[in-house]
Amino acid sequence: MSDAKITVRKLSVFFGQVQSLRWVTMDVPRNRILGIIGPSGSGKTTFLRTLNRLNDLFPNTHIEGEVLLDGQDIHHPGFDVVALRKRIGMVFALPVPLPMSIFDNIVYGPRLSGVKGRDRLNELVERSLKAAFLWDEVKDRLQTSGLRLSGGQQQRLCLARTLAMEPEVILLDEPCSGLDPISTAKIEEALTVLKAKYTIVLVTNNTKQAARVADDTAFFLMGEMIEYGPTPQIFTVPHDKRTNDYVTGRFG
Amino acid sequence: MRIPPKYTQMFAVTLLAGATLVTLAVLLFIIVFVLQKGLPVMSVKFLFTNPQEMGRAGGIFPTLVGSVLLPLLAILIAMPLGIGTAVYLTEYTRETWVTKVIRFGTDCLAGIPSIIFGLFGFIFFVVMLGMGWSLMSGGLTLAIMILPTIIRTSEEAIRAVPHSFREVSFSLGATRWETVMKVVLPNALPGIVTGLMLGIGRCISETAAVIFTAGSSLRLPQSGFDSVRTMAVHFYILAREGLSNENAYGTAAVLIIAVLLTNLVAYWLMHRFIARRTK
Numbered sequence: 001m002s003d004a005k006i007t008v009r010k011l012s013v014f015f016g017q018v019q020s021l022r023w024v025t026m027d028v029p030r031n032r033i034l035g036i037i038g039p040s041g042s043g044k045t046t047f048l049r050t051l052n053r054l055n056d057l058f059p060n061t062h063i064e065g066e067v068l069l070d071g072q073d074i075h076h077p078g079f080d081v082v083a084l085r086k087r088i089g090m091v092f093a094l095p096v097p098l099p100m101s102i103f104d105n106i107v108y109g110p111r112l113s114g115v116k117g118r119d120r121l122n123e124l125v126e127r128s129l130k131a132a133f134l135w136d137e138v139k140d141r142l143q144t145s146g147l148r149l150s151g152g153q154q155q156r157l158c159l160a161r162t163l164a165m166e167p168e169v170i171l172l173d174e175p176c177s178g179l180d181p182i183s184t185a186k187i188e189e190a191l192t193v194l195k196a197k198y199t200i201v202l203v204t205n206n207t208k209q210a211a212r213v214a215d216d217t218a219f220f221l222m223g224e225m226i227e228y229g230p231t232p233q234i235f236t237v238p239h240d241k242r243t244n245d246y247v248t249g250r251f252g
Numbered sequence: 253m254r255i256p257p258k259y260t261q262m263f264a265v266t267l268l269a270g271a272t273l274v275t276l277a278v279l280l281f282i283i284v285f286v287l288q289k290g291l292p293v294m295s296v297k298f299l300f301t302n303p304q305e306m307g308r309a310g311g312i313f314p315t316l317v318g319s320v321l322l323p324l325l326a327i328l329i330a331m332p333l334g335i336g337t338a339v340y341l342t343e344y345t346r347e348t349w350v351t352k353v354i355r356f357g358t359d360c361l362a363g364i365p366s367i368i369f370g371l372f373g374f375i376f377f378v379v380m381l382g383m384g385w386s387l388m389s390g391g392l393t394l395a396i397m398i399l400p401t402i403i404r405t406s407e408e409a410i411r412a413v414p415h416s417f418r419e420v421s422f423s424l425g426a427t428r429w430e431t432v433m434k435v436v437l438p439n440a441l442p443g444i445v446t447g448l449m450l451g452i453g454r455c456i457s458e459t460a461a462v463i464f465t466a467g468s469s470l471r472l473p474q475s476g477f478d479s480v481r482t483m484a485v486h487f488y489i490l491a492r493e494g495l496s497n498e499n500a501y502g503t504a505a506v507l508i509i510a511v512l513l514t515n516l517v518a519y520w521l522m523h524r525f526i527a528r529r530t531k
Contacts, residue, residue, distance in 0.1 A: 054423060059346045086425035096416045098435060108434070109424035158420075165424060 005030040005169060005199040006051060011065035013046050015058060020046040022223045023065070028169075033191060033200040035214025035231065037207050037246070042220040044203045045093075048171050051201065052088040053081050069169075086113060089162035093174040095154035097146030102138055105146045105157060109165040124164055131194065132160035133186045152183025159190060169199045177205060188213050207247055211235050219243045283508060290505025293498050299506065303470055307486060308496045312503055314472045318387075318480035319510065321473070322466060323455035325391030326398060330451060333395070334402030335437075335444060341403075342410045343432055355407075362400035366454075369397040370461030378465055385479040390466025397461060398451035405450065409443020410436055438525075445522045449515055456511055459488045483507045 004027035013021040021043045028034050036044045049055045050067060053074060067074050074084055086109070097105050106125045107115070115121065125142065129135035134156040138149070146157055155175055162170055172191075176184040191200055191213055204210050210217050211231060218228040219240075227234060227243040238244045301311035345351050373393025383389040413436050421431040437444070459482075467479030468489060481489075483503050490500035 052423060054419060057419065057422065082425055082427050085423055090423040092416065092419065092423075094416065096414075096420050098417060098420060099439060108421075109426075112424070112426050112430055161424065 003030045004028060005070065007066075007068040007071070009066040009068070011047075011050065011067060012063070013043075013050055013055065014060075014062040014064075016060040020223055021050070024225045025065075026218060026225060026228050028199060028201060029216065030199050031195055031197070032215040033195050033202055033213055035210030035217040036201065036203045036220060037205075037210050037217060038220035039246070040205070041222070043223040044220050045173055046223075047220065048090075048173050048201060048203050051169070051171055052085050052090055054085075054090065056081065086165055087167055088169040088171060089165050089167035090171040091155070091158050091162050091173065091175045093177050095151060095158050095178070097149065097154050097157055099145065099147060101143045102146050102149070102157060103142040106161050106164045108161065113165070128160040128164040129157075131163050131190065132156045133190050134160055150183075152179045152186070155179060155183065156187065156190070159187065163194070167198065169201065170194070172200065172202045174203055174205055176209065184209070207235075207249075219246060221246070286501060286504045286508055289498075289501035290503070290508075293502030294505055298502055302472075303486075303499075306493075306495055307470070307490050307499055309499075312483065312486060312499070312506065314470055315481050315483045315486040315503065316506070317472060318466070318485075319456055319483040319507070321387060322390050322394065322462065322480060322482055323452050325387060325476075326394035326455045327448060327452055329391060329395035330399050330402055331448060334399050334447075334451075335406050337399075337403050338406035338410055339432055339436070342407055343428060343436065355404075358400040358403050362404060366397055366458055367460040367464070369393055370464035372396075373461060373465035383477060385465065385467025385469070386477045387466060387473055387480050388476045390462055390480065391476075393461055393465040394455045394458060397458070398454055401454070402447050402451050405447025406440070406444045409440035409447070412443065413439045441525065442522060445518055449518050452514060453511060456482070456507070456514075457484050458482075459484045463488075483510070 006028035008024055008026050008028070011021055011024040012019060024043075024047060036047065038044050046055065050063065051074075055061045055063070063075060069084070069087065073079065089109075098108060100108075103121075103125055106128055107121050110121070110124055115124065126135060126139075129138065134153060137153060138157075146154065149157060155178075159172075159175070176187055179187070188209065191202065194200065195215075202210070202214060214231045216229065217231045217234040219226045219234065219238075219242075221242055227238055227240045229239075234243060235247050238247065244250075298311045299316060300313050302313055303315075304310035341351055341354065370393065373389055373396070377383045377389035377392050378385060417435050417439065418431055421435045422428075426434065462482055462485050466482070468481045468485050469479035470481055471478070473480045483506060487500050487503040487507065490496055490503065
């Protein structure tokens with residue numbers, strides 16, 4: 001794990017008086033899938049949203065420690081947040097297509113970055129939708145509203161929208177929490193293909209999902225990172241008793 | 253003894269339906285009453301000729317022009333200011349006591365009688381700035397008058413846009429401004445248009461503030477610094493001075509139809525915009 005895409009050092013996050021993350025230190029390795037598991041309220045989502053600085057949108061957020069992307073401190077005053085979010089894409093827990101056509105949803109990010117021209121945009125839309133395993137289902141109705149799709153399709157649209165920005169890192173916040181097993185399988189399939197090109201961080205409430213797709217797994221509990229290692233080790237011979245309790249379902 | 257739910261239900265439905273019916277009946281009565289008296293007077297000639305003998309005879313053309321120009325000017329001034337303020341308050345500031353004071357202030361301003369705005373407009377625009385009774389004085393005064401309404405309705409509409417839309421936009425590398433222009437405002441549009449229509453309606457129907465600031469000249473204005481008379485003012489003067497009841501009702505009928513048409517056109521445009529985005 002020497003080749004770190006993102007390096008996190010002693011990261012603590014406060015919302016007002018409440019501390020949501022305590023002294024998290026870890027490396028996110030390049031071109032692998034990092035699964036983050038833990039009960040709700042354990043700080044998984046907060047951790048994820050710190051990586052693309054989306055927590056900045058909440059008032060009274062206070063951050064200590066460092067997050068380095070390719071060695072650069074993302075909280076440095078000179079660091080461009082907008083550029084950061086173009087490099088680190090995010091898929092949210094609930095699929096949120098913007099109320100516009102499928103096509104416009106996908107080119108939303110690229111257009112902001114200055115990508116122009118019918119042909120280039122068409123090509124981008126096709127490539128992104130194919131990578132998200134959605135192309136065959138929507139290729140004949142790209143001009144219909146993204147809201148018309150089913151939940152599973154909407155989430156894959158959101159994934160395609162993130163891919164269209166050609167980011168370096170993809171953050172996924174429980175992307176399958178509201179989806180049926182088949183849609184879930186399609187998203188997982190997409191992720192295992194995508195890791196060749198991207199660094200992926202997957203927060204999930206479903207430990208089995210982490211076991212299936214993640215190369216490395218981190219276990220969070222009450223704002224602390226308890227254990228972090230290769231997925232097989234975490235699920236078979238965890239060092240910490242709390243990790244063992246959680247992955248075997250004895251937690252409570 | 254407890255009344256059976258079946259009867260409370262029946263009672264509630266009767267009460268609510270009754271309230272709706274009474275409201276509709278009163279509204280309909282007013283419209284039918286005015287149209288019945290006014291429509292016979294209305295004609296193309298009535299709309300497009302100048303009034304004679306202070307409005308006892310002839311048409312209402314200059315007041316029709318006044319009723320178009322004055323609200324148009326007011327809304328052109330108030331729209332960017334109002335929407336801009338609303339966007340600033342909701343998207344660019346954190347909720348603090350300052351924004352609360354500003355919101356309280358606009359709420360209070362929205363409730364102030366229009367004559368107060370008229371008086372202010374008279375003292376400030378007409379006298380102090382020397383604009384005289386004019387289209388400009390009237391437009392600026394009406395703009396100030398409807399500004400609080402536009403700010404508050406726009407603010408509510410903007411606040412109603414789901415926070416998740418903004419997060420998605422930011423996560424896709426949009427700046428705050430791009431998010432406002434591409435996601436927030438288009439989705440807040442129906443609410444904002446409602447606020448603008450309320451503002452236009454208030455301008456069209458305003459009399460007191462208009463007489464104080466735009467005067468009541470029956471001549472066609474040649475520039476922004478000429479006095480104008482609106483249909484509402486014309487109606488008020490005709491009825492109050494007892495000049496011509498027929499022409500007063502004719503003016504009222506035109507006024508009602510004009511308001512109806514503006515609303516229809518505005519909502520039609522809005523629905524076309526929405527339909528294009530979500531087909």
